[in-house]
Amino acid sequence: MKLSDPIKRLLLAGLGAAAVTTEKSKEIVDTLVKKGELTVEEGKTLNQELKIRAQEKAQEKRTDRMADKVSRLTAEERDELRKMLDIADEEEAAAAALLEEPEAEEAEEEVGE
Known part of the structure; x- marks a missing residue:
């Protein structure tokens, strides 16, 4: 992979830290593919990872909100x-x-x- 692991980790961490939307992260990955810093296949894989992490974060937030509401009952x-x-x-x-x-x-x- 041409994209260094620290940069990849930063991108993945940035999803949670900066609340990057799935659409925005796809744009970033597409730009990296166009610049040749990622292959098309690596871009697809990274997009999939980002999408999964975004879904996990969203589910985690929903669960936390639900637990908070239940605790108030x-x-x-x-x-x-x-x-x-x-x-x-x-x-x-x-x-x-x-x-x-x-x-x-x-x-x-x-x-x-």
């Missing part, structure tokens, strides 16, 4: 939330089971033929 509100989540889990499991039934029936029909 009263015990009664947390119990109600738990009940709602349990119901949602049950409905999700029931929906998944319904989706699996046709597949099982098709497999049985194929074996019977």
